[in-house]
Amino acid sequence: MSDVMIEAHGLGKSYGSFVALKNASFELRRGEILGLLGPNGAGKSTTMKILTCFIAPSTGTAKVNGCDIWEDSIGARAAIGYLPESTPLYQEMLVKEYLDWVAAMRGLSGEKAERRVLEVVEEVGLEPKIAATIKELSKGFKQRVGLAQALIHEPPILILDEPMSGLDPNQAAEIRELIRRIGEERTVILSTHNLDEVQKTCQRVLIIHEGRIVADDTPEALIATSGGPRYRVTFLDGRRLEAGSLRDAKGAPDARAAFGKLAGVDAVRELSNKDGEIKVEITATAKVSDLRPEIFQAAVEAGMVVVGLETKTQNLDQVFRDLTTGEPEPEERRRPKRRAPAPEEE
């Protein structure tokens, strides 16, 4: 058996004139956990629905566990465990009753079915709720039932559409841990908005934007290729350091000139100028070693009174924004009240 579990070739889906997915091609190997990232309506769910044979693509084809979704859709479906978005379950059924039914639908019977149901209940930590009615469960437990139904037939491939959405941080952490454990022997595709989750869970990220795949790499590689580290320097406005003592000075020192000439600096831009302090961000070109000593040296030579110097490493959040909006991350995002004017360049 080949190691390639999913092969998508030029998948596309249009609804009338709306293009939900365009020419998506990718391969997924055994044991990989792939994160599908993208804004709402980007085509993540469409991709998953095509692979699970819920909808047919308008163009292209895919092979799931060696089964073509057109020619052997039953075979493809048998190889997949699928948890759709928002975990649709038969609310009126008991947990055990529901899982028994899924086992039967997945072709398990008798002792084997009974054993698998109990195994999967244990695997996802549903033991205390096995006799409960599904509608009475918390969101976290419902999510476990959803995962259990996807796992019951021991599928080599798991497709999970936003498995962590709507969960509180504790529940999300538990589900994430569960997925990571499950992903050890399986191929997993999961979609999410939460970039933190992707960085923690996935070995590979596919970023989809407006129906197109705009990035396909490991989270680390995506971060590395999308620009080097950034430094934020804060210094006093209208004061200069001369001959070892502070003097009043008129106007701000020209940080752009001072830092712009340093080797390895890509861009310098002002972030804020308030309360007598100026903050600039220096973007280094990728793959340069720590620039902090050079920055400090240049500041001293220019007579700038530095009161803060911090390093900001690029994260997936930034990569995602860059790729899906074409705009840089808004500054001071965590303190919206003091939000600086829109940055003019990047």
Add this chain to the structure above:
Amino acid sequence: MQNVFNIAWRQFRSYFNGPVAYIVAIIMLGVVGFMFWTFFFLQGRATVHEMFNWMGYVMVIAAPAITMGLIAEEKASGTIEILLTMPVKESEVILGKFFGAFGLYLVIVLLTFVNPLAVSQFGQLDWGPVMTGYLGLVLEGSAMIAIGLVASSTQSNQLVAFFISLFLLAFVGWLVPAAARFLATGWLASALETISFTHHLESMARGVIDTRDVLFFVSLTIAGLVLSFQAVESRRWS
């Protein structure tokens, strides 16, 4: 086949978790029982002929109630996504849904058997027409459920599905029979009779098994199943 059974069994059992099955059973047994016995004592003859007609009339409301949720509810809640991504064929899903609803109908029909049993205590009941009448009832019910299933397959709102099938069934089960009876004779009356559910049921309730009556209900059932299948299948391409 196993898949059809699993889907049907789950559907059948799910009826008893909600109010629909109980409401339908109470209406069918209560209304039919009341109307039948009222007329029975007025007539003073040992026959259950009238019961079959009442059953047909009540099914015009009961069949939409039984079938409205079959597919529409799965679409609304999203569970259809899990169901149709299991290794089952769309045709198996449709058949399973049909038999789930049909099973509930059969249980209710079986319960009405207390009526002829009671009648047989009052006088000499001719069991022949009773049996053919029940056959007619089973066939008519399957056609009505298949029509309701089409409505449910094309909708994602149960209530809309209910009214679509109620409208269709009221036409062939209430309006057309009433018009045919009003006109009594003439080509229009006989044309209306060919599509009247009551007319086809009535001859069976009299003890006559006419292949035309059987074919009428069977072909409607098959047509309903095929249309439902197409509605569910077309979702993949939309």
